[in-house]
């Protein structure tokens with residue numbers, strides 16, 4: 343029997359598997375497909391990302407350096423309101439390669455990482471959990487047992503549903519595609535032209551330019567996406583699509599299970615980004631949870647909320663501005679644009695005394 347079974351080897355699962363294996367636990371990590379695929383992410387992250395990957399991976403992952411964002415209430419020809427820093431705000435990275443690198447780190451730490459293993463059922467018993475798993479290319483199913491299960495299986499988490507844990511309050515539909523023309527521009531473009539969210543253009547260096555958007559259920563994302571690329575007059579390729587959970591549910595643990603990452607909706611409500619929040623929570627899980635002591639799950643539940651809840655709450659406040667009437671958005675963007683001193687994962691830095699003083 344393993345100490346931990348990890349379902350899903352995205353950033354959250356790989357990070358938890360690595361840290362738990364580092365701590366001396368027996369870890370089994372199951373990924374239904376091939377680690378990193380299919381892609382459904384921009385890989386636009388704060389520079390904090392480099393604390394999570396080995397130095398030698400940097401050149402392989404890095405695509406472009408971003409210094410700011412041009413906000414617009416209309417299309418590419420409407421007035422731009424720039425927000426920027428003198429130093430880099432964020433980096434654009436190869437997301438597929440990120441997942442592979444994080445999975446390799448987990449393997450090197452001693453975790454048993456297996457691809458082509460789809461968890462089809464999770465049963466929580468008094469003293470263990472039992473996973474039923476279908477293995478690619480093999481008939482029937484196999485079972486694994488562990489003292490605890492980490493549900494790191496993304497926005498539509500099977501572990502969450504199997505154990506009747508509550509769903510996130512909202513799920514957005516995100517889409518993106520690429521124009522292969524290289525662009526090492528310093529700014530991303532943000533268009534407040536989508537209901538309750540935004541559309542974007544991200545220069546990715548030699549990897550081309552990404553166009554994307556996310557919107558709540560009911561919005562016609564494909565039509566909105568076509569409208570975006572038409573206004574830019576570009577043809578895109580490699581269309582990808584994925585879910586973005588927003589608003590963590592009230593509970594992310596049971597007696598022998600816990601959720602990490604998108605499965606727990608540990609994301610930024612104003613961007614949908616979840617790579618760094620998920621890995622932050624994975625570290626907290628590895629530090630607080632003892633597989634022999636189910637009581638420690640409540641320590642994880644409160645510790646990750648202590649770390650992320652305030653930022654998530656403020657992130658919801660920022661997101662509300664996306665639904666303001668256009669004239670108010672213009673007034674707000676005009677008065678706030680310019681040089682900023684914020685951290686992209688921490689909306690609290692926007693509301694900090696130092697930054698508000700600077701704005702005034």
Ligand SMILES: Cc1cc2nc3c(=O)[nH]c(=O)nc-3n(C[C@H](O)[C@H](O)[C@H](O)COP(=O)(O)OP(=O)(O)OC[C@H]3O[C@@H](n4cnc5c(N)ncnc54)[C@H](O)[C@@H]3O)c2cc1C
Pocket residue numbers: 349350351352353354355372373374375377378379382383384385386387459460461462494495496497499500516517518554583584585586602603604605609614615616617618620
């Ligand atoms: C369009 C779009 C753009 C985005 N852009 C950004 C961005 O720029 N920056 C950012 O920080 N975030 C971004 N995100 C969000 C980011 O992709 C997620 O927050 C992040 O991937 C969450 O990591 P995770 O490990 O929790 O889940 P995932 O990355 O979803 O990993 C879950 C893994 O579990 C596996 N799995 C699922 N079910 C099973 C099963 N039954 N058995 C075994 N394995 C299973 C999946 O195959 C997957 O590999 C974006 C999301 C979308 C949709």
